[in-house]
Amino acid sequence: MSTLTIRNLAKTYPPNVRAVKSIDLDIKSGEFVSLLGSSGCGKTTTLQMVAGFVAPSAGQVLLDGKDITYLDPDKRDMGVVFQSYALFPHMTVAQNVRFGLEMRRLPEAQIRERVADALSMVRLDGLDRRYPAELSGGQRQRVAIARVLAIRPRVLLLDEPMSNLDAKLRGEMHVELRGLQKRLGITTILVTHDQVEAMTMSDRIAVMANGTIAELGTPQEVYDIPSTEFAFNFLGQSNTVTAKVLSHDEASTQLRVGSSTIRTPRRNGGLSDDVRLFIRPERLTLSSPEAGMITGRVATRLFLGNTWTYEIDCDFGRLRVIKVNTRGGQPQEGELVGISWNEADMQSASGELADA
Amino acid sequence: MRDTSKSTRQPWLLSSPSVALFLGLLVVPLALTAILSFNVFDAMMGTQDSYTFGNYLEILTDSYYYELFLRTALMAGGVTVLCILLGVPETIILSRMGPRYQGIFFVMILGPLLISVVVRTLGWSIMLGREGLINQSLTSLGLIGEPLQLMYSMTGVVIVLTHVMLPFMVIAVWTTLQKLDAQVADAARSLGAGSWTTFRRVILPQLLPGILSGSIIVFTLSASAFATPALIGGRRLKVVTTSIYDEFLHSMNWPLGAAIAVLLLIAIVAVVMGSNRYIERKFKQVFT
């Protein structure tokens, strides 16, 4: 299939709004990459530049090594699935799907075959004479996907395609769409603000902020060992702990937090520097006060069904702990508890001890 | 859309046919009229090639023209007041109806907008005559002894223009009414305001921008109305538009007619711009 290379891509809107500052991204053939970020981070503008809807202010887009930066959208062979689905309301499902094939002037027999193939791929056989207004939200989305799959695009661009579906349907579509993408081996970019969506579907995630890529890696990399404080706080939840470096030895670093001394794997940084450490709430475990590394008192607890979220006041400040809803007693509000963790889970950004 | 030069060219390319039409057939003719208004007119030889401020001086120094403009302004003002008094309550009544009646009455009240003004005026001239429907019914009811002189009178012109302009007021007020939050009135009632107080203190202030913009439309359209004052007012009751017509097609004094037309245009534009600016300043904080 196709490789897509994005180099120093930037977009500035007049008078001086820098929607995208500089994006570099190499997408391998058949790879699924998500651009994850909150609204205004530049992810949609980036996608629109790749699709050819918006002209970049600087930089290049290369498709299989060929510069397509300023190519018209109709000459790019890219399939775009829009958040609004953008179905043609005055055309039937079949007419929607065959539109791109007609533009390619394929022979009628081949068009029919490809339309039927595409509709069966998204399991919409038999609905070809319906109009978009007669379909459910989920069906409309399948038509939008069939419409781009029919043209066998070199790159698939998905712009928040699942955000108008209800939670259950969304989960099903994640699995189904990822399956299709893998089977067809289409190079794909997904734009989304939904972390779960990005994590479940992608080979790699580019976390975007302020018009740049803040973090790039596999879902597990960006979640487990992020290199920026932004990623710690943006992906999932994090406790932030301010500490002072006491000493280093071969394998570890001693730090002081409040009145406690803790150890983390060896890190750089001068003595008595203030640093910020991060630990995920689900990496903290609760126990009896005597068994914990530190003790704290439960301030509030929230029941979420499969988990409990605890807010615990302790020497480190207030820590959030997520505990699976197992059988047996759960600590009550006001109860004294012990808190423990694995030393390696007390992390700092990019493995460095960042200045606080 | 693709690069900057294209994205600035594209919209102008798309609008070039309309711009060409408007430059050639609107801007040029208006400019010619402005020039014409400075031409010398000779009663024997017609329009001359020489230029003068004489036409404007004649208008600005002759009390006849002051009266003409004043009469026109009073007529338009009267129509505007009547349109407010009749149109605002009617629109509120309409807004309280169910959708089915609303639809029927909207077509009945706004539909006449699409019917030629000459036709509507003809209907009124049949009703307003000395032997007309209105005088007949008023006489038979014993309300008047002598038939009223409605044709060729200011009263008649104002009545008919009110009929012609009312739909514009209803539209303007309706548009504003649609933006109101119905719960605000409920809130006022629950805070202890009676229905009249609620209307006066809560609804009316919010309707004011709509009433004002409706008034601007009604006033300017009335001041520039021609067929109705010409047919109902006749030659006895001249207004600005009918006197322009007379200068052009009876006296054949084109330069003077052009000067009156230019002054009318300036007056209308001034009223529209001035009141729009006033509305913007006054209501900007509340309605953004």
Place this chain on the structure above:
Amino acid sequence: MKDRGLGSNGVGSLIFHTLFTLFIVAPLAVIILVSFSDKGYISMPFEGASLRWYWAILDAPELMNAFWISIWLGLGAATLASLVAVPAAIAIARYRFAGRDGLMALLLSPLMIPHVVLGVAFLRFFSVMGWTGSFLALMLVHALIVVPFALRLTLGAIIGLNRDAELAARSLGASRWIAFRRILLPLILPGVAGGWVLSFIQSFDEVTMTVFVATPGTTTLPVALYHRVAMLTDPVTASVSAIMIVGTMGLMVILDRVVGIDKVLLGKK
């Protein structure tokens, strides 16, 4: 939802509403009644009704000619106005460019300029250009004054439309032109058609501007009617008017089917 009927209006309100509606409808009803009179003067048809004043129209060639001139004028002006208004509406709705507000103001300006002033301007313009009495010239200026109506309804249709469908067509391989012809145009067609009908009505009804430039060969129906009424009010003027009222009502039904009459009358977007 339950129809609220006449709603929460009190007796006073309903009396006001009845009188108001009567005030609006009366002159039109009177015309239609008078047109069926069998007398030789303006009178009600209660003592004898006939269609004689409708047949009389056929014997008034100046009215028949004027009717056909108005029809052709309206058709030409509405078509030309739509042809220039559609691309302009796309430019205004889809692009942000310097001069956009100015363009909009220019194209809507015929609504603000008194038609008497336009009549004067065109009279002068035609005499300078030697176009006096030209049907084509009259059609061009009629097109100009109805452009705002075509523009407003077309703009309303485009602004209410999500742009994604066109972008989708483009990325599926459609050129700008094909995306316009196969996607945008079919979707805005009701608005364009509504604008066309409204433009036709406005051109057909226009009297104030046309009365200045009309010559014996280019006299439109409202102008002919105006001149006739200015001289005498006879039952023929009533029967012609009655036909115009009924014709307009027919067009209103079409407008309602195509775009919804509320959009046309209330300018809803």
